[in-house]
Amino acid sequence: MKKACLCGLLLVAFGGPVVAEPSSKVAWTLETLALVKNGDREKGRQIAETCAACHASGPQPAGTTFPDLQGQLATYLYKQLRDYKDGTRASEIMAPITASLSDKDMADVAAWYSAQPAQAGAKAETVSETAERLVERGDGRRILPSCNACHESDGRGQTIDVPALAGQNPAYTEQTLLDYKSGARHNDIYGRMRTIARELGDEDIRQLARYYAGLKR
Numbered sequence: 001m002k003k004a005c006l007c008g009l010l011l012v013a014f015g016g017p018v019v020a021e022p023s024s025k026v027a028w029t030l031e032t033l034a035l036v037k038n039g040d041r042e043k044g045r046q047i048a049e050t051c052a053a054c055h056a057s058g059p060q061p062a063g064t065t066f067p068d069l070q071g072q073l074a075t076y077l078y079k080q081l082r083d084y085k086d087g088t089r090a091s092e093i094m095a096p097i098t099a100s101l102s103d104k105d106m107a108d109v110a111a112w113y114s115a116q117p118a119q120a121g122a123k124a125e126t127v128s129e130t131a132e133r134l135v136e137r138g139d140g141r142r143i144l145p146s147c148n149a150c151h152e153s154d155g156r157g158q159t160i161d162v163p164a165l166a167g168q169n170p171a172y173t174e175q176t177l178l179d180y181k182s183g184a185r186h187n188d189i190y191g192r193m194r195t196i197a198r199e200l201g202d203e204d205i206r207q208l209a210r211y212y213a214g215l216k217r
């Protein structure tokens with residue numbers, strides 16, 4: 001509860017960019033939460049067969065930016081699928097894939113992926129002090145809160161919509177942080193990640209991506 005409150009405070013402190021369009025059309029109503037909570041994993045497993053070419057378990061093929069979905073929060077996965085479908089998160093690959101999925105399909109496949117054991121990432125050979133500082137303490141001069149304040153100390157994320165970062169394909173993490181920074185990705189409610197990514201240098205982003213890849217989800 002304490003941590004959730006901190007997150008709320010950070011939100012207020014940040015405000016968010018003033019935008020005409022909402023960053024996401026997903027509202028966490030009791031109905032939506034129940035839909036995801038009751039996601040049918042067996043149906044989800046069948047849907048996931050059509051995703052496996054790009055979202056197989058284990059380390060992602062070098063050079064690809066396919067995100068690892070295993071062990072990710074179901075509510076986060078569901079939100080991203082809805083955002084791809086209605087275009088609030090742009091992706092030439094994921095838009096056509098989500099077009100044929102119903103809300104229930106998305107809840108089912110999110111529930112399945114979320115219940116799968118995540119693979120341990122490859123630990124970076126040296127600990128990046130830059131990454132460690134940003135993750136644990138943030139940077140007061142840039143008004144940057146620590147990543148831990150929202151993503152938790154081991155990068156496992158927290159309810160409802162803060163994703164796990166641990167064990168993620170570093171090429172994906174780097175790409176998506178650059179996308180928040182440029183505004184190409186703008187589906188983060190209240191602009192929480194855009195505000196943060198704008199303060200990060202490209203080298204900070206590279207080090208953070210490697211740091212999180214080495215944590216166990």
Ligand code: HEC
Nearest residue numbers: 047050051053054065066067077080081091093094097109
């Ligand atoms: C042809 C490859 C491909 C297939 C097939 C595919 N995906 Fe993706 N998926 C991607 C790529 C690439 C991204 C990253 C896109 C971006 O940068 O927004 C992605 C992103 C995602 C994300 C966002 C993850 C995050 O951490 O934010 C989810 C959720 C997702 N896919 C689910 C699925 C599901 C469910 C299916 C099957 C119904 C599927 N994908 C099929 C390539 C694919």
Ligand code: HEC
Nearest residue numbers: 010145146147149150161162163173176187188192193208
């Ligand atoms: C104020 C809370 C907050 C803080 C602090 C925060 N994040 Fe986030 N982060 C979020 C939320 C919420 C999302 C999901 C937004 C969305 O729906 O797109 C997110 C998403 C992300 C994603 C996308 C993950 C994926 O699978 O696509 C990355 C990467 C990320 N954050 C990295 C960081 C890093 C690195 C830091 C520290 C420098 C940080 N975050 C600090 C709240 C936060």
